[in-house]
C-alpha cells in the first residue's frame with residue numbers, strides 16, 4: 001500500500017468533533033479518501049463507543065481505549081484528546097482553525113455552541129471553512145431542540161411504522177442504517193462543498209440529520225400520500241411486500257429463507273424458472289393486482305416450489321438461470337465468509353496491532369484509482385496529541401508537557417512513552 005498515488009482529499013485537514021456512528025462515518029470516509037482527520041475527543045474518556053464492542057483479551061490492554069466498535073468507525077483518523085472545559089483549552093483549538101478545511105460535529109443541539117465552536121465562531125476566524133453539523137432533526141424547525149439516535153429519526157420519518165409483521169407492532173432494525181447513511185450523506189455534502197470552494201473560494205455550513213436521511217429513503221409513498229391524503233395508508237409489509245406477491249422473504253427449509261424481488265415485467269421469468277406457465281393464466285395471479293391481492297396464496301405456491309430443491313443454492317441457481325432477482329437470506333456470519341464479499345473487500349480483513357486479524361466493512365463504492373486500504377490504524381485515546389499540536393501549532397515538547405501537567409491534554413494510560 002505504501003507506493004500508492006495521493007488520494008483525492010490529501011492536503012485537506014478535518015477537525016472532527018464526532019461521536020457514536022453518524023458523525024464518525026462521515027469523517028472516516030473523508031479519512032479514507034486521504035484527508036488528515038484530527039478527531040478531537042473530549043476528556044475524560046473520548047468517544048463513548050470506545051467502551052463498546054469487543055476489547056483485546058490481553059491483560060496489557062485491559063484498560064485500553066481500543067475496541068472493535070471504535071476501530072470500525074474511527075480508523076484513518078488521529079486522536080487528539082483535550083479537556084475543552086478547562087481554561088485555555090478552547091484557545092488552543094481555536095488557534096488551529098485557520099489551518100482547518102472542514103469541521104464536523106454531531107453533538108446534541110447547542111453543545112457545539114457552548115464549546116465555543118459554532119459556525120459563526122469558526123467562520124469568524126476562517127471564512128473559507130466548511131462546517132457540517134449532524135443532528136437528529138436538523139438545526140431549524142420545531143424538532144431541532146431534540147437529541148436522538150438512529151431509531152428516533154427513523155420513527156419521526158414514518159419508517160419504523162413500515163417495519164414488522166402487518167398484524168404486529170412496528171419492529172426495530174438491528175443495525176444503524178440511518179446513522180451510517182447520514183454519515184455517508186454528510187461526507188457527500190462535504191465533498192461537494194469542497195468542490196464548490198475550489199471553484200468560488202466560498203465556504204459554507206452543512207446541516208445533515210438522521211430524520212432528513214430517513215425521510216429521503218421513502219422511495220414511493222410520499223407523493224401518493226400527498227395526493228390521496230388519509231384515503232391511503234401504507235401498511236407494514238411483514239415478510240411479503242404489500243405491493244405484490246412476488247416480492248418477499250420466502251421460507252425454504254428449517255431456518256433458511258430466500259429473498260425474491262420480481263416486478264411485473266419479470267413475472268414471466270419467474271414462471272419459466274418455476275416451470276409453471278399455468279400460473280400466468282391463473283385468474284388469481286395473471287395480473288399484478290391479482291398477485292398483490294392474493295399474495296399469501298402465491299407465497300404458498302412459491303414456498304412449495306422452493307421446497308422441491310435439494311438445497312437452497314439449487315433454488316437460487318434455477319432462478320439465476322432466468323435472471324430472476326433473488327438471494328439466500330444470509331446471516332452476518334455467512335456474509336462475512338462469503339467469497340464474493342471477501343474478493344471485493346466488502347468484508348475487509350485488517351491486521352490490528354491490539355485486536356489481531358479482524359474484519360471491518362470496506363468503502364461502499366470502489367474507486368478504480370485506489371483500492372480499499374487494509375493498512376488502516378485506529379489511534380488510542382490521545383495517541384496523536386503530540387503530533388497534532390506539533391504539526392498544526394508548532395508547539396514545543398515543553399509546552400505540550402505543561403498541557404499534560406495542567407490536565408488539559410489527556411491520553412490512554414496504556415499508551416507507551418509519550419514522544420515528548
Ligand SMILES: CC(C)(COP(=O)(O)OP(=O)(O)OC[C@H]1O[C@@H](n2cnc3c(N)ncnc32)[C@H](O)[C@@H]1OP(=O)(O)O)[C@@H](O)C(=O)NCCC(=O)NCCS
Pocket residue numbers: 019020021022023041042043044045046047048106107108109110111114115134135136146147148149150179
Ligand atoms: C448522540 C446524542 C443523543 C448523545 O446525547 P447526550 O449524551 O445527551 O449529549 P452530547 O453527547 O451531545 O453532549 C452532552 C454533554 O456532554 C458533553 N460531552 C459529550 N461528549 C463528551 C465526552 N466524551 N466527554 C465529556 N463530555 C462530553 C458535551 O460537551 C455536553 O456538555 P454540555 O451539555 O455541558 O454542553 C446527541 O449527541 C445527539 O443528539 N447527537 C446528534 C444526533 C446524532 O448524531 N446521534 C447519534 C447518531 S450515531
